[in-house]
Every structure is written in structure tokens, then in C-alpha cells.
Amino acid sequence: MSVEKLEQYITSADLVNLDALLTQNPSLAKSRTSHQVSPLMLSCYCKKPEVTGILLKHLDEISLFEASAAGKFDVVAHLVYSHPEAINFYAEDGFTSLGLACYFGQYEIARYLVLKGADVNMPSNNGFKVYPLHSAAAGNFTPIARMLIENNALINVKQQAGATALHSAAQNGNIDLLILLLEHGADVTVRMEGGKLAADLAREKGFTEIAEALG
Structure with missing residues (x-):
């Protein structure tokens, strides 16, 4: 029941009750949620930074x-220094630390991980085949995508269902990212498994000019 309350307070960003619950039962901060991730990772996936801050206080x-997702640069640097071999390990949910940093927009951490040898072309191993560039594109983090490309990220790799970074950029209407990808050889003719081009996704979202430019 306590874990259920914990999840409820995290997802609803109920900071007062979350803090009180963890003060009363600190071990809950290290429990496993029904989403098969830690409470801290759940707060990151819910995009609740204020909740993440409360949880960090109790850990x-x-x-x-977790440090890569939550933006704790000093912790990342310490752990990479202590265990350099872990830089390309997979988390329980199948993502690398670089993939998580890219998805959550942690530019400095992503850059640091790459400088320390993180593989920019290592996809998730959870069946989704999400590459760091896909994560950056999905989150609309153009500076991270640029950094990955400068470090030889493959442009036209496909994740599950055949989507490329260009598909995500088109769907999000991110013109800067589209230009960046096209300048580095993004293929506008790649179709997802359902047959859709990047232009089709842009058109569906109402980005008509982008669709015409890609079409």
C-alpha cells in the first residue's frame, strides 16, 4: 500500500505528502515501483523535476x-571515474546512461559521457531499438542531437517500427533539427513500417510547410 501511495504522490506531484511519506518510511525511496523502475526514475519519466528533488533528498x-536522467553531473563524473567499464551498461529498462541523458535533455552529462567513451550508436536492448539520436530527437533537444552527430552518430538508423530521427523531428515540427539532420544526410524517402514518410507525419500534425519541404 505504501508503494502505491508513493507512486500516486510521484505522478500527481504531491510534494508535501511525498516528503512526509519518505520521512516516515525512508526505505520507500529505494523501492521498486509497479513500472519496474525506481521511484527516482519514475519521477524523471513523469517529467516532474520538483518530485525528483524531493526523492534525491531522501537517497x-x-x-x-538515475544520475544521468536526473541531471546530477557530479555523481555521473564520480561513478564514471570509479567504474569506467559501466559507461555502456544497460539499465533495467534497457537504456544506456547516454540514452537516458539524451532523452531527458541533460546536455552536459550527455557530452561528458561521450567524451568518456559512451557509444553514440548503441541502441536500447529492450526491443525498441532506440538510439541516443532518437532520444534527443524525441525530446526536441537539438543541441544534444548536434553533439551526437559531431561525434559520428548514424543519421538514418531506425528504431522499432522503422522510425528515424527525421520522423521525430518532422512530427515535432522542429525546423532546426530537421535542417541539421538533412545537412548530414538524412534520407527523406525512408518509410516507417506502416509506410509513412517523415513528410506524412509533419502533415498529420499540421506542419504543412515542413511536409512540402520534405515531400
């Missing part, structure tokens, strides 16, 4: 994956 240590 004496966090993993490289």
Missing part, C-alpha cells in the same frame, strides 16, 4: 542511470 546514493 544517500543513486545509480549512474
